Amino acid sequence: MAHPRSLIAPLGRLATSSIAAARSEVPRIAALPYQTIRCATTKAQPKKKKKTRNTFLQYDLKQADQFSLIDAMQYIRAFEVGRNPSSSKYEMHVRLRTLKNGPVVRNRLRLPHPVKTDIRICVIAAPDSKAATEARAAGATLVGEDEIFNQIKEGIVEFDRCICHIDSLQKMNKAGLGRVLGPKGLMPSTKTGTVVTQVGTSVRNMVGGSEYRERLGVVRMAIGQLGFTPDEMQRNIKAFMEALKKDMAQLSDRIGKEIHEVVLSSTNAPGFTLSGEFRGPNSIAPKELSGPL
Structure with missing residues (x-):
């Protein structure tokens, strides 16, 4: 009678051979290649400034x-x-x-x-002064100080040009007329030549000027x-x-x-x-x- 161990060895070989055959029947999937894609980068070039005339x-x-x-x-x-x-x-x-x-x-x-020739001229000068008399004689439509200041502050501007005698300059600046006359281009100033000493001559030059x-x-x-x-x-x-x-x-x-x-x-x-x-x-x-x- 054969020893039991002599039967175990053939059975072991049979089991391992069947497993190996089963493994060989399973298809193998090839690994797909993996590739890293990099975007090319370029250094930003400084913009050329346009030549200005x-x-x-x-x-x-x-x-x-x-x-x-x-x-x-x-x-x-x-x-x-x-x-x-x-x-x-x-x-x-x-x-x-x-x-x-x-x-x-x-x-x-x-x-x-x-x-x-129908230009309206305002002259800021003391009402009783010599400059006021010359301004009226030259054709100014408005002459004075306080009365004109009050009208301007109320928004009443009924003239096309405004000049100021140099003796009334300080009083005009204290009245604060720049907020009204400034945007209209009517504020007298030494820069624009509208603060004068010879009022009569300035008015005559403005009439028709x-x-x-x-x-x-x-x-x-x-x-x-x-x-x-x-x-x-x-x-x-x-x-x-x-x-x-x-x-x-x-x-x-x-x-x-x-x-x-x-x-x-x-x-x-x-x-x-x-x-x-x-x-x-x-x-x-x-x-x-x-x-x-």
Whole structure:
């Protein structure tokens, strides 16, 4: 009879062989490769600063159409046909070669033929003083101190220009009128030349006077009414250009300002670059440009 241990060994081999066969039948799954994706990074480049001009851009006038004074007035009047002649004015635009951050030209001029004659002028001076008497004689509409101060504080501003005699300057400053007159551009100050010693002369210069100021390299001013003749316009333009050149000459030598272009327009008409000539070869007679439209 066989020993029991002799039967255990074959059974053990059978069990292990069946397990190995079962394991071999199970399919193996290949491991998928793993890849790390990195985004490429670049160092931020500093932005290049745009080059800015320190002067205003000017155009070459050689390619621009230029007109004589009579021709420009003829075309402008054609644009104003049907308009109210009392509400439209000739306007001058003088473009300058100048620095953007430089000083500006600003002044007041009494033209040979005033554009506006119904200006209302207020004079701050002692009512019984000599300055008040001169102001009334020169055509000022309001003259005084306390009465005017009270009206202004109440918001009643019935004047177009305001000047102050130097003896009344301290009293005017104590009245605190800057809150009302400042935003309107009517507050007298030594900087704007509206604090004066000769009241009569200042009032006469203001009556019929016109103000001009440089903005963005262009000086603008009303130069005439639509009913003005070419001769009257020529005299006004000449006076304005002479005053403007004088103002530019008084600036520092380091601040150069030159006239680049002179344009004539009106309230409702486009601008026409002037050539500097009074009349062209094909211009109409000057008498045809005077009177109503």
